[in-house]
Amino acid sequence: MQRLDIPVVSYSTRTAAAMAEHGFGLAADGVWRDGAGRSFAAALSGLPAPSAHVRTWGCQMNEADAEAMDGQLQTLGFAPAPAPEAADLLLLNTCAVRGTAAEHALGEIGRLKRLKAERPGLLLGVCGCLTQMPETVAYLREHAPHVDLIFGTNNLHDLPDLLRRAYRDEAQTVDIWQQAPETVEELPVRRAPGVKAWVNVIYGCDKFCTYCIVPTTRGRERSRRPGDVLAELEGLAAAGYREVTLLGQNVNSYGHDLGAGYDFADLLRDAALVPGLRWIRYTTSHPRDFTPRMVETIAAHPKLCEHFHLPVQSGSDRVLRWMNRGYTRAQYLELVGLVRRLLPLASITTDLIVGFPRETEEDFLQTLELVAEVGYDNAFTFQYSPRAGTPAARWEDPIAPEVKKDRLDRLNALQYATSRRRNEALVGSLQEVLIEGASRKDAGVYAARTRTNRLVLTPARPGSENHFGRMRITAAQTWTLHGELEAVEAGA
Numbered sequence: 001m002q003r004l005d006i007p008v009v010s011y012s013t014r015t016a017a018a019m020a021e022h023g024f025g026l027a028a029d030g031v032w033r034d035g036a037g038r039s040f041a042a043a044l045s046g047l048p049a050p051s052a053h054v055r056t057w058g059c060q061m062n063e064a065d066a067e068a069m070d071g072q073l074q075t076l077g078f079a080p081a082p083a084p085e086a087a088d089l090l091l092l093n094t095c096a097v098r099g100t101a102a103e104h105a106l107g108e109i110g111r112l113k114r115l116k117a118e119r120p121g122l123l124l125g126v127c128g129c130l131t132q133m134p135e136t137v138a139y140l141r142e143h144a145p146h147v148d149l150i151f152g153t154n155n156l157h158d159l160p161d162l163l164r165r166a167y168r169d170e171a172q173t174v175d176i177w178q179q180a181p182e183t184v185e186e187l188p189v190r191r192a193p194g195v196k197a198w199v200n201v202i203y204g205c206d207k208f209c210t211y212c213i214v215p216t217t218r219g220r221e222r223s224r225r226p227g228d229v230l231a232e233l234e235g236l237a238a239a240g241y242r243e244v245t246l247l248g249q250n251v252n253s254y255g256h257d258l259g260a261g262y263d264f265a266d267l268l269r270d271a272a273l274v275p276g277l278r279w280i281r282y283t284t285s286h287p288r289d290f291t292p293r294m295v296e297t298i299a300a301h302p303k304l305c306e307h308f309h310l311p312v313q314s315g316s317d318r319v320l321r322w323m324n325r326g327y328t329r330a331q332y333l334e335l336v337g338l339v340r341r342l343l344p345l346a347s348i349t350t351d352l353i354v355g356f357p358r359e360t361e362e363d364f365l366q367t368l369e370l371v372a373e374v375g376y377d378n379a380f381t382f383q384y385s386p387r388a389g390t391p392a393a394r395w396e397d398p399i400a401p402e403v404k405k406d407r408l409d410r411l412n413a414l415q416y417a418t419s420r421r422r423n424e425a426l427v428g429s430l431q432e433v434l435i436e437g438a439s440r441k442d443a444g445v446y447a448a449r450t451r452t453n454r455l456v457l458t459p460a461r462p463g464s465e466n467h468f469g470r471m472r473i474t475a476a477q478t479w480t481l482h483g484e485l486e487a488v489e490a491g492a
């Protein structure tokens with residue numbers, strides 16, 4: 001479906017107009033200030049130096065949204081909070097994809113009641129995918145009056161106005177949009193330190209897999225214009241970023257809605273031509289929209305990393321049909337075959353759901369067979385979780401919880417063994433890596449990533465952070481490789 005009618009608006013132009021109405025202008029330090037030099041954040045909160053924190057659950061799309069919220073908060077004059085519980089403004093950026101994700105966020109919201117009672121000046125907001133579900137809003141309205149502000153994924157660029165209303169109004173401020181009426185460009189973004197950046201290329205999802213809540217939480221598909229994406233990539237390269245990940249719930253349908261005959265293969269090729277960027281990744285893919293031309297483009301450009309995340313969900317054709325995935329097992333295997341032919345060293349990873357309503361043991365065995373046949377480098381495996389409002393949630397689900405759990409265990413056992421074997425095959429090889437720095441668990445150990453996004457641990461080498469290098473792989477485990485750095489390139 002073509003959606004050429006969605007207007008593109010500039011965040012900076014629109015915010016400047018709104019801010020001017022309230023007597024604020026952009027100061028030399030990049031913060032909105034009034035005539036007396038007071039920041040917007042200070043004026044709203046009544047505090048001289050308010051701080052803010054965004055806590056995020058969920059996928060990379062939510063991470064990228066958090067960076068866009070952090071960027072806005074910075075320009076409003078909020079400092080990063082030293083700790084979440086010390087923040088004057090706390091935003092919970094939630095995920096709704098499975099029941100467990102929703103429960104985590106709701107549990108946290110419940111626990112924050114006490115903090116809010118101790119510090120009434122704290123402004124508490126809930127946003128992200130969960131708030132796009134009407135039942136969450138109804139629940140928060142009734143059971144969480146300590147939440148001051150509720151907004152969604154389609155209006156996060158309205159943060160200045162949302163905060164203005166939330167600070168002003170006694171009652172809970174609720175503002176959720178089911179669809180994005182426009183695509184907002186030039187959002188201020190505060191990225192994590194380092195040389196890696198996320199870049200949204202397409203928002204929303206039109207696939208309507210029958211189990212999935214994402215089309216509800218993220219709205220209809222809308223692509224950013226190629227020129228806007230490429231301009232952002234050039235800006236990132238100029239600012240010293242070396243790895244970018246192009247983001248969308250289904251990057252492979254990029255451009256279809258723009259109606260200009262420019263698709264994801266074109267965007268990948270043009271991204272690879274941006275000088276200064278070294279590695280280009282993308283996530284998430286949908287096998288149905290992954291064209292042979294996209295695989296060929298990736299094979300042709302060394303900057304395009306040879307990692308294919310191809311969520312298959314099930315190995316059974318009837319289950320795939322019930323899921324509305326739009327491909328058969330044979331079509332999927334054909335795509336995998338093309339990847340293996342053109343890029344024999346590529347890694348292939350996937351997402352799998354077990355226990356979909358009416359999935360039989362026979363269906364499940366077909367999933368196991370497919371997993372064995374493809375030999376995935378890694379897989380994210382999930383038990384089906386009914387999501388209110390999706391078609392599958394209305395279907396009878398006769399599979400006992402123990403059966404689902406047993407299928408997940410058997411699937412994981414197969415996948416763990418495969419992941420280990422695939423990692424072991426790399427022992428002795430020399431890999432190009434991007435060195436991240438101290439690993440999460442041990443400052444004496446550095447973490448690095450291969451082109452295929454595998455984690456490699458290596459003895460700390462101070463000064464090598466954010467540099468590319470060559471790593472000799474010395475040992476392998478299921479999730480991790482170990483290696484020795486043989487060379488670190490000068491310059492990031």
Ligand code: SAH
Binds near residue numbers: 212313351384
């Ligand atoms: N757009 C991506 C998926 C985003 S959600 C894609 O289509 O591949 C990430 C994964 O969560 C999905 O691939 C699926 O495996 C899983 N998932 C989504 N909804 C689920 C549900 N209701 N129950 C269990 N797993 C689910």
Ligand code: SF4
Binds near residue numbers: 206207208209212286
């Ligand atoms: Fe959900 Fe399917 Fe869209 Fe992925 S493609 S986000 S699984 S509806």
Ligand code: F3S
Binds near residue numbers: 060217
């Ligand atoms: Fe979760 Fe929303 Fe991502 S539901 S997986 S945060 S798109």
